[in-house]
Amino acid sequence: MMTMDKSDLQRRMHGAVEALKHDLSGLRTGRASTALLDSIQVEVYGAHMPLNQVATVSVPEPRLLTVQVWDRSNVSPVEKAIHAAGLGLNPVTDGQLVRLPIPDLTEDRRKELAKLTGQYAEKAKVAVRNVRRDGMDQLKTDEKKNEISEDERKRLETDVQKLTDDTIKEIDELSDAKEKEILGK
Template structure:
């Protein structure tokens, strides 16, 4: 039984791209997005809970996020959690509703975010290359065990390389798009 499994490699490479998309969604681009508040956890009921489990997060306007807290007693902890999350957002409390105006990004902050895009995409590229290495190792093991011929080994290695090239091209395209979005170009 050959250890090389192209479908598994594809799945793992897609996982790296999905992880990158998730990382990118958390980057603030000057536009309101509910995913901005995904990393926020609130200390309520004696436990740290994700914000979306104690309130409804919505985007009524392009530059405004609203957080409708379900329990009145949680308004202050939610406010505190958002302020201390390091997102640069200052909630305005209005009863059980918190309004979060999204400020314009400074040029300096845009450049920092663009660097972060580069770091995230490099992390994804490394993950893809690691998957490629694993795939090539599996192919070599299969050849050593005489489960595949040398021609098959070459063909499989080419498949893995093409898959890697395609996935890295996807990552690069995502990074370029996100950088343009952040830098406003």
């Protein structure tokens, strides 16, 4: 007996929102954020490791990131990984401390990032709509198997739609806020 699980739908829709938050945190807005370096993998000790497992990343000033590398032999691989990430950052090394000044964004780059924000939001919305479709399909199946009545199916479909609408609204709010941050409005 497989019936629609509302908490599972909520969890899956929330997962799409969390994935969007993660995607957006990696977009550079001209302000320093440690999240900017979250996706960087450093090749050390014969393996690829996340940057935060070989160094401490901090934001001493609004336009500066610092990376305190724990092991002197890893400074060069950390620099290489930061360059290879394509974030447009130029590491300045001072012993085991790597400074990353955050350059101003050009107007074109701001527009590009705003467009990317929209693409990330659309990807999250598609994921949410797929979860809604799964829920609606399950309700129709449950009704056909006489596990729920037609009235119950309609009531539950309304619940699923409300959950979808609320989640899409949250995605739009996150996306709009990020676009404003990027465009400096």
